[in-house]
Amino acid sequence: MVQLAKRAGAVIEFAVAVGDTVSDSMPLLQVFGAREPISEAELRECIELGGERTFDQDPKYAIRLLVDIAIRALSPAINDPTTAVQALDQIEDLLLRMGQRRLEIGSFRDDEGKIRLIVTFPTWEDLLRLAFDEICFYGGTSVQVMRRMNALIADLMRALPDERDVALIYWESRIKAVVTRSFVTQEERDEAMKEDRQGLGIPRQHRLARVSAA
Numbered sequence: 131m132v133q134l135a136k137r138a139g140a141v142i143e144f145a146v147a148v149g150d151t152v153s154d155s156m157p158l159l160q161v162f163g164a165r166e167p168i169s170e171a172e173l174r175e176c177i178e179l180g181g182e183r184t185f186d187q188d189p190k191y192a193i194r195l196l197v198d199i200a201i202r203a204l205s206p207a208i209n210d211p212t213t214a215v216q217a218l219d220q221i222e223d224l225l226l227r228m229g230q231r232r233l234e235i236g237s238f239r240d241d242e243g244k245i246r247l248i249v250t251f252p253t254w255e256d257l258l259r260l261a262f263d264e265i266c267f268y269g270g271t272s273v274q275v276m277r278r279m280n281a282l283i284a285d286l287m288r289a290l291p292d293e294r295d296v297a298l299i300y301w302e303s304r305i306k307a308v309v310t311r312s313f314v315t316q317e318e319r320d321e322a323m324k325e326d327r328q329g330l331g332i333p334r335q336h337r338l339a340r341v342s343a344a
Contacts, residue, residue, distance in 0.1 A: 134173065135161075201268045204265070218265070228257060230290060274329030
């Protein structure tokens, strides 16, 4: 597609993102500044459509499924925060992998350095919102979920490059606000704000205290 755009002196921009559902007559891309028409058949050959989202092409899909598992477990009909914590374990693994990659992509250049293709890809902020927003909302009254989310964010901040910290600090403050709103007493808030990878296992504050005592 870059070569097609270069040949026509154009810039091609996708109107949809990987994972979007497309329907008949829906525009998939736009062509700007072309000196000559680009064959629609040639453009179509560069686009792959499928019947469903896949993990290989769409990393958001794996997070989406894990979030669905977590919020389903947190529904009043099921009320299974342990399953939500286990989903957060897998979400953390995915975020650690993606947070170490270069996500600031989407502009593809030709061999002369000119931008020829623009594709929408999720940013780090998009991935965190997908991973945390709904679990934070539905799990806001669960001590177990809040503690696991606190540990998750703390671990990401320790493991990932500094440029990922701004978005993580934002979610750290969001979780604190949820805890403040959801728990009545200060003692309950303090318990919910602890870092605990098991949710209700051994809080990190207790582990540090044991090391200091030893």
